[in-house]
Amino acid sequence: xxxxxxxxxxxxxxxxxxxxxxxxxxxxxxxxxxxxxxxxxxxxxxxxxxxxxxxxxxxxxxxxxxxxxxxxxxxxxxxxxxxxxxxxxxxxxxxxxxxxxxxxxxxxxxxxxxxxxxxxxxxxxxxxxxxxxxxxxxxxxxxxxxxxxxxxxxxxxxxxxxxxxxxxxxxxxxxxxxxxxxxxxxxxxxxxxxxxxxxxxxxxxxxxxxxxxxxxxxxxxxxxxxxxxxxxxxxxxxxxxxxxxxxxxxxxxxxxxxxxxxxxxxxxxxxxxxxxxxxxxxxxxxxxxxxxxxxxxxxxxxxxxxxxx
Amino acid sequence: xxxxxxxxxxxxxxxxxxxxxxxxxxxxxxxxxxxxxxxxxxxxxxxxxxxxxxxxxxxxxxxxxxxxxxxxxxxxxxxxxxxxxxxxxxxxxxxxxxxxxxxxxxxxxxxxxxxxxxxxxxxxxxxxxxxxxxxxxxxxxxxxxxxxxxxxxxxxxxxxxxxxxxxxxxxxxxxxxxxxxxxxxxxxxxxxxxxxxxxxxxxxxxxxxxxxxxxxxxxxxxxxxxxxxxxxxxxxxxxxxxxxxxxxxxxxxxxxxxxxxxxxxxxxxxxxxxxxxxxxxxxxxxxxxxxxxxxxxxxxxxxxx
Numbered sequence: 001x002x003x004x005x006x007x008x009x010x011x012x013x014x015x016x017x018x019x020x021x022x023x024x025x026x027x028x029x030x031x032x033x034x035x036x037x038x039x040x041x042x043x044x045x046x047x048x049x050x051x052x053x054x055x056x057x058x059x060x061x062x063x064x065x066x067x068x069x070x071x072x073x074x075x076x077x078x079x080x081x082x083x084x085x086x087x088x089x090x091x092x093x094x095x096x097x098x099x100x101x102x103x104x105x106x107x108x109x110x111x112x113x114x115x116x117x118x119x120x121x122x123x124x125x126x127x128x129x130x131x132x133x134x135x136x137x138x139x140x141x142x143x144x145x146x147x148x149x150x151x152x153x154x155x156x157x158x159x160x161x162x163x164x165x166x167x168x169x170x171x172x173x174x175x176x177x178x179x180x181x182x183x184x185x186x187x188x189x190x191x192x193x194x195x196x197x198x199x200x201x202x203x204x205x206x207x208x209x210x211x212x213x214x215x216x217x218x219x220x221x222x223x224x225x226x227x228x229x230x231x232x233x234x235x236x237x238x239x240x241x242x243x244x245x246x247x248x249x250x251x252x253x254x255x256x257x258x259x260x261x262x263x264x265x266x267x268x269x270x271x272x273x274x275x276x277x278x279x280x281x282x283x284x285x286x287x288x289x290x291x292x293x294x295x296x297x298x299x300x301x302x303x304x305x306x307x308x309x
Numbered sequence: 310x311x312x313x314x315x316x317x318x319x320x321x322x323x324x325x326x327x328x329x330x331x332x333x334x335x336x337x338x339x340x341x342x343x344x345x346x347x348x349x350x351x352x353x354x355x356x357x358x359x360x361x362x363x364x365x366x367x368x369x370x371x372x373x374x375x376x377x378x379x380x381x382x383x384x385x386x387x388x389x390x391x392x393x394x395x396x397x398x399x400x401x402x403x404x405x406x407x408x409x410x411x412x413x414x415x416x417x418x419x420x421x422x423x424x425x426x427x428x429x430x431x432x433x434x435x436x437x438x439x440x441x442x443x444x445x446x447x448x449x450x451x452x453x454x455x456x457x458x459x460x461x462x463x464x465x466x467x468x469x470x471x472x473x474x475x476x477x478x479x480x481x482x483x484x485x486x487x488x489x490x491x492x493x494x495x496x497x498x499x500x501x502x503x504x505x506x507x508x509x510x511x512x513x514x515x516x517x518x519x520x521x522x523x524x525x526x527x528x529x530x531x532x533x534x535x536x537x538x539x540x541x542x543x544x545x546x547x548x549x550x551x552x553x554x555x556x557x558x559x560x561x562x563x564x565x566x567x568x569x570x571x572x573x574x575x576x577x578x579x580x581x582x583x584x585x586x587x588x589x590x591x592x593x594x595x596x597x598x599x600x601x602x603x604x605x606x607x608x609x610x611x612x613x614x
Contacts, residue, residue, distance in 0.1 A: 025505070025506045026425075026426045026427070026506060027426060027427060027428050028506070029422065029426055029506040029507065029510070030422045030426030030427060030428035030431065031422075031428050032418075032422075033418035033419060033421055033422035033426070033510075034418070034419045034422040034423065034428070034430075034431075034434060036414070036415035036418070036419065037415045037416060037418075037419035037434075037480055038419075038430070038434060040415060040471070040474060040475040041434070041437060041438070041441065041475065041477065043471075043475075044449070044453055044471065044472050044475040045437065045441045045449070045475065045477070046437070047456060048449055048452035048453045048455070048456045049449075049452055051452060051455060051456045051459075052451070052452035052455060052456075055455060099340075102336070103336070103337070103340060106333045106336060106337055107337070109333070110337075119337060119341060121600055121603065122341055122344055122345050123340070123341070123344050124596070124603055125344065125345075125348060125593075125596060126344055126347070126348065127596075128531075128589050128592040128593045128595075128596045129535075129585075129589050129592075130531075130535045131535035131536060131537045131553050132535075132537045132553045132554070132556050132557050132588075133535070133553065133556065133585050133588050133589045136556055136557075136560075136581065136585045137347055137351055137582075137585055138347075139560075139566075140350070140351075140354070140578070140582065141347055141350070145363055146362050146363055146364075146578060147370075148346065148350045148370030148371065149346075150370075180343070180344065180347065184344065188603065211325075211326065211329075212326075212329065213329070233443075234443065234445075237443070237444065237445050237448075238445040238447075240445075241445045241447035241448055243447055243537075243538050244537045244538060247537075247557070248557050248560070251557060251560045251561065251566070252560050252566045253566075254566070264447060264450075264451075264538070267451055268451065268542070271451065271454075271455075278455055281451060281455075282451070282452070282455060285448070285451045285452055288448055289444070289448050289449075289452070292443075292444045292445055292448045293440065293444060295443070296439075296440050296441075296442075296443030296444050297440065299443055300436070300439045300440055300443065
């Protein structure tokens with residue numbers, strides 16, 4: 001709407017400060033200071049990927065091409081696991097985007113300072129239980145015999161824990177758990193991004209007679225696009241890694257929730273189960289890594305969120 | 310795009326807006342309850358006996374049991390397998406605490422180096438950091454396990470502490486902080502005064518970086534304390550697991566979830582709720598103390614699932 005500020009014709013290169021003389025001492029400190037992290041990055045970032053790649057394409061040290069992958073695709077548990085994860089990710093990412101944006105907009109519109117701050121904090125607290133603790137808590141909440149919302153559960157037709165965690169309900173249950181623990185952090189991030197929208201723009205919209213809904217639709221949400229995309233990509237990547245939720249529900253339901261429900265569980269079972277097949281396990285890990293890295297690369301190179309350097 | 314429309318009378322009665330406000334209020338109340346009710350329930354559950362928790366005598370879900378019952382549950386939990394919960398908590402402290410120390414020692418200087426100095430692999434390091442930072446940490450668990458099992462490190466505390474100390478997100482935070490909030494001129498002035506490079510970092514840059522050090526420490530500790538998958542894979546055996554893994558282990562001792570359990574000493578549901586609460590207590594306390602900075606929105610970009 002507003003013409004961009006005077007386009008800079010040909011980058012002006014201001015003579016750099018005297019500091020730019022090749023300073024050996026600074027270069028040395030650069031190497032020394034980054035070396036510790038560099039080693040960790042190599043050992044726990046790069047090397048594991050290379051080693052997993054090596055394992056995925058070999059068997060007993062011999063190169064076997066895609067044989068491990070073909071074996072994994074042929075595994076009767078692989079197809080259902082992909083379906084389960086895809087189903088969960090679809091429901092989770094869609095509901096996360098809609099609800100987080102909606103809640104952030106409403107919280108941001110609250111004019112009373114302490115009320116807005118308290119609400120944000122209350123939304124964020126469940127994040128302290130991320131991991132197995134939140135799943136444990138939801139075990140109770142999903143069990144009609146002890147749940148404080150038992151009447152609600154009974155309305156959905158479940159009178160026992162095993163009924164609640166029936167296969168068809170699982171993507172929704174995992175979505176609720178993940179939303180309960182993770183949404184607060186995202187709401188705060190969106191809130192921060194909303195704060196960064198200049199008050200001039202908001203004021204202009206108000207003078208033009210735009211109500212809160214129009215302002216949200218035509219100004220706030222378009223300006224949040226980058227953050228929404230970031231949240232979508234990160235949640236997509238994280239969701240595909242589903243492990244702890246089905247793992248604990250499986251323990252608690254004595255197998256009603258299968259122990260090979262998600263891809264990461266399957267990769268774990270293939271390596272640690274009776275098969276003891278590290279090569280196939282690595283193949284599954286590589287598939288999951290490719291998805292995660294593809295999403296990350298897309299964001300680093302196309303997203304422009306990290307244009308700092 | 311100028312104000313050609315009639316200006317809305319903001320003081321007048323606008324029924325549409327009131328309906329909107331009511332709706333927004335209802336949504337906020339609903340979700341506040343959604344986020345808070347489970348926590349409130351978790352705080353109350355350990356004060357009850359199993360029968361009270363089941364509401365057999367008509368107890369309300371949000372009633373308070375008694376302190377005696379809380380003490381009884383506490384004693385039963387602490388007595389379970391000769392206080393194994395203390396072992397688990399100790400392991401959690403060792404793993405997350407050790408990682409916190411290494412992370413701060415390694416991450417903050419790395420962020421400084423990336424932001425303030427020039428060296429050959431700087432750009433490569435930066436791009437790799439961004440990439441790995443965006444990969445969910447669960448994606449690397451099995452590859453790291455496969456790697457560490459080659460060097461026979463699985464089962465040692467280092468198998469958890471070292472991967473926990475690799476924290477690219479922290480490096481990114483430190484890098485952004487040093488490159489935007491610390492003036493190079495200030496550092497140059499110290500250099501002119503004759504300070505060596507290390508002195509410039511430790512006496513000038515580091516004291517100014519306290520906020521980002523706190524931020525990196527916070528995220529690192531909270532993420533690691535709650536991590537389940539990595540220690541689950543790396544530390545088999547009841548004496549080496551951290552409390553998050555131990556918590557899941559308790560389930561198999563709850564008769565309700567596992568009627569086949571033959572152990573004579575079992576865990577009741579209120580005791581399980583108490584264990585859940587204890588397992589996250591340190592993080593909850595940190596959250597309460599960091600309340601101000603958590604809600605400020607300064608942490609934008611701060612969470613990584």
